[in-house]
Amino acid sequence: MLACVSALFAFSLRGATCGNCHPREAARFAASPMARSIGPPQPLPQGRVEHALSRAVITSESHGQQMIHRISESGLIAEYSIAYQIGSGRRGRTYAVRIGDYLEESPISWYDGHGWDVSPGFESLKLLDADRPITSTCLFCHAGQSKFADEDGRRLDPAVPVSGIGCDRCHGPGDEHARHPTRSNIVNPTRLSGARRDSICEQCHLEGDVRVVNPGKREQDFRPGELLEKTIVPYLLRRAGQQRPAVSQVEELAESQCARASGGRLWCGTCHQAHGEAVDRKRQIREICLSCHASLTKQSHPTMDADCVACHMPRRSTSNIAHVSVTDHRIQRPGSAAPETGGASDTIVPWRRPDPQVEQRDLALAELQMGYQQKLPEMLKDAVRLLESLPGAQQSNDPDVLANLEVVYLEASAPEKALALAQWAAEADPRSAAFALNIGIACIRAGRAKDAEQQLKRAIDLDPSLMQAYAELAVLYDRQQRTAEAKETLQRFLRWNPQSIQFRLALKQ
Ligand code: HEC
Ligand code: HEC
Ligand code: HEC
Ligand code: HEC
Ligand code: HEC
Ligand code: HEC
Ligand code: HEC
Structure with a gap:
């Protein structure tokens, strides 16, 4: 009997979610923009x-x-x-x-x-x-979605519902805490300090110009309490002789005198309630400002009950762009000078330096991505130099490095060299459709039609949504005058998505 009751009890505990014991936090958060994202x-x-x-x-x-x-x-x-x-x-x-x-x-x-x-x-x-x-x-x-059914992070796991951001993104995994609730088995961001605390908001609020995920990691491997750069490294591009407009609240706040002169006390959570903002925001913010600025000059502040944000954190007019801050988080004196301009050459810098073991690799991948995106030949050259000078063992165990080098060699018309790397990458990550597609393309350039056909088919088997694989395969068949197979390839995509305009048009031709 006792065993029976305790089994029941254990079951109900296992089923307990955060909201069972923290109904107030759960209800407030459920109504907030982040939970409904x-x-x-x-x-x-x-x-x-x-x-x-x-x-x-x-x-x-x-x-x-x-x-x-x-x-x-x-x-x-x-x-x-x-x-x-x-x-x-x-x-x-x-x-x-x-x-x-x-x-x-x-x-x-x-x-x-x-x-x-x-x-x-x-x-x-x-x-x-x-x-x-x-x-x-x-x-x-x-989204709270943190499980994917494939290597490339494309196929949703049907067993995991798609829903808004979950408690674990800021508090860490909570199974053990839910069974034996104590303060030591759950993360409370306010009990952290400095970069570990800031990392929690930065994982989503600091996109950077390019983000590099460390070898062997996925974004969702980041755990609250850790440094972001252990998993994800955001890089910022500084163009020669140009001002870098800060685009995120994270970058802007870091530039403010308030953050710089208050010894790490000021952070996102000082002014924001992650579970949903207070109703009287103006008053609340004013109290927060005054907690550090108890006395203000009478000259510029004749009345003390004014709206601090209106003058010191004005709204910008970029309200339609999803990922650009609209509220100026630099907290300046009104009419302050523009930020410093960049140096003599284009550079790309990490938000915080990652572990020395991955520093060169991460920088190279960031430069490569930025160099292609912004068409910066010098940066591309440097990226290739860095990638090629990585120690052999580091190269061969890192499918992302191999795949990127492969693209470089393809561009440089060295398909055999590219092919070797693509094969290596696919061996390291045999379930990746993207890598199978890469080999397929390298095989086409190297004149190996039979291998190309096999790899492109494999890519489609692994990821039926991969349009480029069907397109490459159809063109390959077409060149070999295998018209029926070319058509069947287009039809195969249309069986997956019958609405596709591009593939219906291609079939008509
Ligand atoms: C069975 C009840 C129960 C469940 C389920 C539960 N908690 Fe708790 N939680 C508590 C109790 C009790 C405390 C206070 C512990 C203490 O003060 O020693 C607490 C404390 C906390 C704290 C504050 C820690 C601190 O350092 O101040 C956070 C954050 C928290 N829980 C988040 C969560 C999250 C997220 C979940 C879901 C994964 C969750 N809790 C599930 C009972 C629960
Ligand atoms: C976007 C980040 C974020 C998410 C998501 C989030 N929280 Fe929190 N939570 C915080 C921060 C920051 C604090 C500390 C500051 C505060 O109390 O507002 C906190 C504090 C708490 C506390 C301690 C409150 C206290 O009075 O000490 C509990 C309990 C808690 N959260 C539960 C939850 C639950 C349950 C969920 C999911 C329904 C959740 N949180 C989702 C950021 C988050
Ligand atoms: C898992 C990603 C994620 C994390 C972690 C996260 N945010 Fe957000 N946050 C978002 C997204 C996405 C939105 C946009 C929500 C929308 O409107 O769709 C957002 C919106 C906001 C907003 C504007 C909406 C509002 O609630 O007024 C604030 C403020 C905010 N986040 C603060 C924080 C703070 C503070 C932290 C750290 C404690 C944090 N966020 C952590 C993803 C995240
Ligand atoms: C690095 C994290 C990150 C990624 C990746 C990201 N977003 Fe966002 N997104 C955010 C945050 C944070 C906000 C809220 C920003 C703010 O209000 O300043 C946001 C805001 C938005 C908004 C406006 C939300 C609102 O309530 O008005 C849309 C729409 C959006 N994102 C769509 C997307 C789409 C589509 C993608 C993928 C192609 C994407 N985002 C990728 C973090 C991200
Ligand atoms: C955690 C403490 C803290 C908070 C909260 C805070 N500040 Fe500051 N702020 C400082 C410190 C420290 C300085 C630099 C020394 C000084 O000027 O008093 C500063 C400087 C400033 C400056 C001068 C900037 C410059 O470039 O010379 C302005 C304006 C300012 N704060 C306004 C605000 C406003 C408005 C708020 C609320 C939205 C606010 N602060 C919140 C600590 C804080
Ligand atoms: C000194 C107070 C203060 C600090 C610190 C602060 N914010 Fe804000 N933030 C505001 C105010 C004021 C707004 C205007 C809307 C409102 O009142 O919530 C705002 C708005 C936002 C928004 C909505 C979009 C926008 O730009 O208007 C997001 C997202 C946001 N903040 C994220 C952050 C993040 C992330 C951090 C930490 C890097 C941060 N904030 C730090 C005061 C602050
Ligand atoms: C009507 C616009 C306006 C409002 C509202 C306003 N300020 Fe200011 N503030 C200014 C101007 C202008 C200066 C620059 C004065 C100078 O450079 O001599 C300034 C300077 C400051 C400074 C730096 C100089 C000092 O006096 O310490 C701080 C801190 C500050 N403001 C905080 C606040 C806070 C907190 C609030 C809300 C209670 C607020 N301000 C409301 C216009 C405003």
Whole structure:
């Protein structure tokens, strides 16, 4: 009997979630923008967007809880039911279509104060469709989703529901705490200090110009209480002779006199309640400012009850851009001088230096990504130099290094060299569709059609959403006059996503 009762008790404890014992925190957080940063689409007014370059017309309609985005283009119509909105809507929302266990981004977004328009990054495309992958990177910052069923962070694990940011992102894993609650088996950010405390907010609020994930890690391996750079290293680009506009609250706050002169006491949590902000924000912020600035000059502050934020943290007019701070977190004297300009050459610097063992590798990958993105030949050259001078063992055990070097060699028309690296990368990570695709492309360039065919098919088996693999394979067949197989390849993609405008057009040709 006793055993029976204790078994029951153990079961109920195992089933206990954070909210059972912390209902107040859980309820407040559930209503906050961070908890609602992804979810089913909320109804919005009808929309119609014309995209000049592709001549596509995209409409949005809400029917109760259902939202439909329809794309009319080149005489075809694609119709997508929206699975999720990303963004609680303070500034805007981007929409995700779910095809099997994969998420693709809709070409239109909702912008607060403006309405429907083309999604960021889709402006310059010649053909619009819901065909931009939403990856684990997006979901790492916007969802509680931390488990993916594939190597590349593309396929959702059907057993894990897609929901907003969870308690564990800021408090760490809590199973042991839920069974035996003490203060020592759960992280309270306010009990940490300095960079370990700041890392918790930085994991999502400091995107940087490029982020590098350390070898053998995934973003979600970051645990509250650790330093961010143990897992993820954000890099900032400083262009020669140009001012670097701070784009995140993290960078701006670090520039402020308040943070610099208060010995690490001021952090995000001083002014923000992660569980949902207080109702009377103005008064609350004023009290926070005055806790450090008890006396102010009468000259500039004739009344002491004024709104400190209005003059010292003004709002900017970039309210439509999802990832740029709108409230100036530099906390300046009004009309202060602009920030310093960059040095003599373009450089890229880590937010904080990572472990010496990964420093050269991380910098190289950051430079490579930035160099391609911004077309900076000097930076690219340096990246290749750094990558090539990594110790052999460090190279050969690191699929990301191998895959990046491979791209460099492909660009430099050295396909055999590239192929060797691609094979190495795929051996180290045999379940990665991206690496299989890489080998396929290297094989094509090296004139090995048979191997290319096999690798591209493998890539598609591993990831049926990988458009480029189908496209490369169809072109390969086409060149060999294997028209039926080329068509079948396009049809195979259309079995996966029958709406695809691009593949339907290709099939018609
Ligand atoms: C069975 C009840 C129970 C569950 C379930 C539970 N907690 Fe707690 N939690 C407590 C108790 C009791 C304390 C206070 C412990 C103390 O003061 O020694 C606490 C304290 C905390 C603290 C404060 C720690 C500090 O240093 O101040 C945090 C944060 C916390 N819990 C978060 C969570 C999260 C997140 C979850 C879900 C993973 C969770 N709790 C699940 C009972 C629970
Ligand atoms: C797992 C990623 C993640 C972490 C960790 C995180 N944030 Fe956020 N935060 C977001 C996202 C995403 C949004 C945008 C939510 C939306 O509106 O969709 C956001 C929005 C906010 C906002 C604006 C909305 C509001 O609540 O007023 C504040 C303030 C904020 N976060 C503060 C913090 C602080 C402070 C920390 C650290 C204690 C933190 N965040 C940690 C992802 C994160
Ligand atoms: C490095 C973390 C990070 C990544 C990656 C990221 N976001 Fe965000 N996103 C944020 C944070 C933090 C905010 C809130 C910023 C603020 O309010 O200043 C935000 C805001 C947004 C908003 C506006 C939310 C609102 O309530 O108005 C949208 C929409 C959005 N993100 C979409 C996306 C999409 C789509 C992707 C993937 C392609 C993505 N984000 C990738 C962290 C991230
Ligand atoms: C975005 C980061 C973030 C998320 C997500 C988050 N918290 Fe917290 N939590 C904090 C911070 C920061 C503190 C300390 C400051 C405070 O008390 O507001 C805190 C404090 C707490 C405390 C201690 C409160 C006290 O009075 O000492 C509990 C309990 C807690 N959180 C539970 C939860 C639960 C349960 C969830 C999920 C439903 C959750 N938190 C989600 C950041 C977060
Ligand atoms: C944790 C303590 C702390 C908090 C909170 C704080 N400050 Fe400061 N702030 C300082 C310190 C220290 C300095 C530098 C010495 C000084 O000027 O008093 C400073 C400097 C300033 C300056 C002068 C900046 C310059 O470039 O010369 C302004 C303006 C300012 N604070 C406004 C604010 C406002 C407005 C708030 C609230 C939104 C605030 N501070 C909150 C500690 C703080
Ligand atoms: C000195 C007080 C203060 C500190 C410290 C502070 N913030 Fe803010 N933050 C504000 C104010 C004031 C706003 C305006 C909206 C509001 O009142 O919540 C704001 C707005 C935001 C927003 C909403 C988007 C925007 O730019 O308006 C985000 C996200 C945010 N802060 C994140 C952070 C993060 C991350 C940190 C830590 C690096 C941080 N804040 C530190 C005062 C502060
Ligand atoms: C109407 C605009 C305005 C408001 C509102 C305002 N300030 Fe200021 N503040 C200024 C100006 C202008 C200066 C620069 C004075 C100078 O350089 O001599 C200044 C300077 C400061 C300084 C640095 C000089 C000093 O007196 O220590 C601090 C700190 C400061 N403000 C804090 C605050 C706080 C806290 C609040 C809210 C209670 C606030 N300010 C409200 C305009 C304002």
